[in-house]
Amino acid sequence: MTVTNINSRIVYDGNGVTINWPFAMGVPSASAIDVFITDDTGVIRQLTTLEFSVVISPLTGTNPTPQGGIVTYNPGGSPLPSGWTITIVRNLEPVQSTSIANQSIIYPPIVEREFDYLTMLIQQGVLDFDRAIKVPVADPPPADLPPQAARKNQTAFFNDNGDLVAGTPLDNTIMVSAAMQPVVQAATTTEALALLGGYPDPKLITAGYVLIPDDNNRLIVAQGSAYYLISAGNPTTYPIDFRVQIVNNDTRAKLMNIFGYPVQFKVYPDQQVVVNRSQSGWVISRPPRWAPRTPTNLYVDPSLGSDVVGVADGLAPGAGAFQTVARATSVQETDLDGDFTINLSNAFHNMPAGGLLLNKRLPGGNAYKLVGNVSNPSLVNIFATASTNGIVVADGAILSVAGITFSGGNSSSSIWINRGGVLNIVGDCIFGQNVGGYNIVMHAGYLNIDAGYHIAAGASAFSHIGAFYNSVVVIGKFQGPAIAITVNGGAAYTYYYQCQLNSTIVSIATLTYPGAGFVSGTKAIVYYNAVVNAGGANIPGTIAAEVGPGGFFF
Numbered sequence: 133m134t135v136t137n138i139n140s141r142i143v144y145d146g147n148g149v150t151i152n153w154p155f156a157m158g159v160p161s162a163s164a165i166d167v168f169i170t171d172d173t174g175v176i177r178q179l180t181t182l183e184f185s186v187v188i189s190p191l192t193g194t195n196p197t198p199q200g201g202i203v204t205y206n207p208g209g210s211p212l213p214s215g216w217t218i219t220i221v222r223n224l225e226p227v228q229s230t231s232i233a234n235q236s237i238i239y240p241p242i243v244e245r246e247f248d249y250l251t252m253l254i255q256q257g258v259l260d261f262d263r264a265i266k267v268p269v270a271d272p273p274p275a276d277l278p279p280q281a282a283r284k285n286q287t288a289f290f291n292d293n294g295d296l297v298a299g300t301p302l303d304n305t306i307m308v309s310a311a312m313q314p315v316v317q318a319a320t321t322t323e324a325l326a327l328l329g330g331y332p333d334p335k336l337i338t339a340g341y342v343l344i345p346d347d348n349n350r351l352i353v354a355q356g357s358a359y360y361l362i363s364a365g366n367p368t369t370y371p372i373d374f375r376v377q378i379v380n381n382d383t384r385a386k387l388m389n390i391f392g393y394p395v396q397f398k399v400y401p402d403q404q405v406v407v408n409r410s411q412s413g414w415v416i417s418r419p420p421r422w423a424p425r426t427p428t429n430l431y432v433d434p435s436l437g438s439d440v441v442g443v444a445d446g447l448a449p450g451a452g453a454f455q456t457v458a459r460a461t462s463v464q465e466t467d468l469d470g471d472f473t474i475n476l477s478n479a480f481h482n483m484p485a486g487g488l489l490l491n492k493r494l495p496g497g498n499a500y501k502l503v504g505n506v507s508n509p510s511l512v513n514i515f516a517t518a519s520t521n522g523i524v525v526a527d528g529a530i531l532s533v534a535g536i537t538f539s540g541g542n543s544s545s546s547i548w549i550n551r552g553g554v555l556n557i558v559g560d561c562i563f564g565q566n567v568g569g570y571n572i573v574m575h576a577g578y579l580n581i582d583a584g585y586h587i588a589a590g591a592s593a594f595s596h597i598g599a600f601y602n603s604v605v606v607i608g609k610f611q612g613p614a615i616a617i618t619v620n621g622g623a624a625y626t627y628y629y630q631c632q633l634n635s636t637i638v639s640i641a642t643l644t645y646p647g648a649g650f651v652s653g654t655k656a657i658v659y660y661n662a663v664v665n666a667g668g669a670n671i672p673g674t675i676a677a678e679v680g681p682g683g684f685f686f
Contacts, residue, residue, distance in 0.1 A: 135197065135248050140255040141221040146212030155220045156200040158252060160245075162186035166223045167203055172215035183207060196241040197248040224253055267294075320346050334379075337362075343407070345370050352378045354386050354399070359445040359452060362399075363389040367409045374409040384452070385445035390414050396441060398467065400424075421495075423469040430460045433477040453477070457514075458484050461500055469495045476504040476536065478511040487521040490553070493528040499556065504535035506559045509586075516540030516566065525553035525577070534559020534583065538571065539591075545570040549577025549603070556580045556610075562620075563596065564588040571596045574603035574635070581607040581615065587651070587672075589621025596628050596672075599635035599662075607666060608641025615639075619647035619672055628673045629656035631664045631683075639666045648672040658683035 135158045142155050159165060165186045167179045188201040203220050205212060212218055230246050232238055267274055275295040277283060283298035291297045318324035335347065338356030343364045348371050354362065362378060364370075378399065380386050385398040388405060392413050399405050400422035408415040430446040431437065437453030438444040446454040446463060454460045460474045490500050504512025516522030518541030525531045525547065531554070538546035544566050549555050555572070560583060563571040571593050572579060579597070587596070599605055608615050628651060631637050637656075643666060651672035658664050659680035664671075668686050671677070677685045 135251040135255075137199070138255065140252065140259050141219060143217055143219045144212075146214055146216040146218065148213050149211055151204055151206035151211045153203045153205065153218055153220060154200065155203065157222055158197045158199050158248060159188060159201065159222055160197060160224070160249060160252075162188050162201070164222055164224050165201075165203065166221045167205065168219040168221065169205075169212070170217045170219065172213075179205070194241065196245040221259075222252060222256065224249065224256060226253055320348075343370075343376060345374065347376050348374045350376055352376060354378060354380045355382050357383055359384045359387065359443075359447070361387045361389055361442065363391075364407055364414060365391050367391065367413050370409050372409060372411075375406065377404060377406050379404040384447050387442055387445075388416075390416060398422075398445065400467075401447075421467055421469045427471040427473065430454065430464065430472055430474045431477070432457050432460050432474060432481065434479045434481060435477070437477075449475070449477070456484075457481055457502065458488055461488065461490060464494065464500065465492045469498075471498060473501040473503050476502060476512050478505055480513045480515060483514065483516060483520075483522050485517070485520075487516065487548075488523045490523065490525050490529040490531055491527040494530070497530070499530035499532045499554075501532045502536060503533075503559070504537075506535035509535045509537050509560055509562045513537045513539070514546070516544035516546050516569075519543045521548040521573075522546045524548045524550060525555055526550040528552045528554075530554040530556065532556040532558045533561055535561065537562040537564060537588070539564030539588070540566045540569065543568040545573045547572045549574040549579060551576055552578070554578045554580070557583055557585055559583050561585040562588050564591050566593040569593055570598045573598040574600060574605070576601045577603050579603070579605040580609045581605070581617075582610045584616040584618065587617070587619040587623050587647075589619075589623065589650070591623040592625070594626045595630040596625055597637065598627075598630040599632070599637055600630075601633050601635065603635040605635075605637040605666075607637075607639035607643055614642040614644070616644045616646055619645065619650045621647070621650055623651045623672070625651060625653040625673065627654045627657045627678075628671055629658075629664055629666065631656065631662040632659045634661045636662065637664045637666050643667050643670075645670055645672050654678055656685060658685045 137157045139157055144153050167184050168176055169179060170176045184203055184205045186201055186203055188198045191198055205218060228246065230242060277296060278298050286298035288296055288298055315324045315327045318327060334351045334353045336353050336355060339358065340360040341362050380399045380401055380403050383401055385400045387396055387398055389396050390407065393416065397418055399419055401424065403419040403422060405419055406417040431449045431453035433450060433453035434455055436450045437455040439455045439459040444452055444454055446452070446460055457474065457476070464472055494500070512535055514522055514536055522538060522540055522544065523531065523546070533555070538561065540546055546563065546566055547555060549572070554577070562585065597605060629637055645667060648670060652674050654675040654677065655671040655673035656664050656677040658677060659682070661682040663684045664677070665686040679685045
């Protein structure tokens with residue numbers, strides 16, 4: 133017997149170098165060799181006889197059947213790459229072409245070669261049989277398949293006997309494979325996805341939402357251009373391993389209300405929060421202070437807005453706005469970093485009792501920015517109650533204002549700058565009455581006037597600007613070269629400028645006072661190492677400046 137190798141195929145992995153692939157199986161001729169190539173994506177292709185060559189090993193001894201040979205495959209000079217495979221298969225025609233005549237001479241190699249051929253055909257059948265669908269050896273033989281006409285366009289499934297039959301289930305349900313049955317029967321989509329080894333797509337929400345157990349391990353994306361509530365209930369009603377990530381992909385904030393958590397909190401645009409259940413309750417990774425990448429508006433509307441936490445986030449006008457400036461500045465102090473502008477609607481904006489106190493240096497040296505109606509400041513009013521200060525800027529805080537009318541009751545001051553506070557006038561404003569008080573008063577403060585503004589007709593105060601205790605007023609520090617302070621009509625000041633105790637009022641821009649002739653009173657009082665260099669004789673007032681010890685007036 134000469135067929136000693138039981139294999140009728142061999143598979144090799146490509147390596148980008150090898151081009152000659154040996155095989156050891158018996159083969160009657162080179163034409164009995166088929167070659168298949170499998171690429172790195174699993175696609176199988178049989179090569180034509182023009183794409184490879186076969187060299188059969190020479191006969192050895194008395195064996196009539198050659199044993200093995202070499203397949204050469206090197207298309208275009210490129211060896212089989214890594215990740216590819218080459219399969220060499222012996223494929224014989226199931227024929228018998230040897231005829232032995234009666235009483236003729238029979239040579240043993242001829243008989244042996246035919247036995248070899250039959251053995252190789254049997255090996256070829258075994259190879260096909262091994263790739264067929266089989267039942268275990270202990271099973272009874274399965275029934276034959278139905279005839280073609282009975283199985284056309286039908287579903288193949290196993291009946292109660294385990295035989296493969298054709299048809300549809302009696303209850304008209306969709307057939308589910310055994311491997312998929314645990315997935316289909318899972319109690320939740322999360323469980324099903326876990327069995328599949330996958331995760332659900334992000335869950336989009338656009339309105340108020342309560343987390344549910346099925347949200348476990350999900351990503352929830354909040355949208356909707358609205359401010360709404362996202363809440364979580366009693367943790368004992370959720371899976372023990374419950375975890376959800378909530379991302380705010382919106383222009384509005386979302387309010388989080390978590391069962392057992394002491395406070396509600398906001399998730400601002402581009403922020404996220406992770407909610408986990410632990411043995412003791414909810415564990416939350418709260419987002420930090422919001423620092424948007426671009427300048428952002430906070431809106432204040434006394435008529436339509438609200439200061440109630442669950443009603444407004446201040447990120448939209450109208451019903452989305454805060455009701456008071458105090459609420460907007462408080463949120464900026466506690467929750468926000470970055471460049472924010474507080475936009476005031478056309479209305480009277482009442483200040484808190486005793487005035488609005490701004491005494492926080494915002495992160496990054498950012499200013500509180502109050503902007504009303506720059507084209508018509510008379511429509512936006514901040515009024516200081518009698519004997520109070522409308523706005524106090526203190527302790528290094530910075531305030532920028534534009535588009536606002538400032539006024540107040542008797543003995544009030546519209547703005548008081550104290551202990552290193554800074555006020556920047558960056559757009560047109562109007563200053564009106566503060567009878568017996570000041571439009572702006574400073575104690576160790578800083579005032580930068582970088583835009584023209586107006587004095588209202590009928591304005592009346594002890595001084596328009598009072599600078600004391602090392603205060604500094606600079607006109608045109610950041611913008612210029614010309615600034616006009618315009619008087620709209622008759623106004624009365626005891627002293628238009630009051631500058632004392634090492635303070636300075638100086639203009640580095642070309643400063644003009646259109647309508648200065650409407651103002652009655654003394655132009656300035658300058659005492660105790662103080663300096664006023666802000667237009668000299670052109671300063672509004674009907675009485676020349678009063679200069680005392682150490683004072684300098686230009």
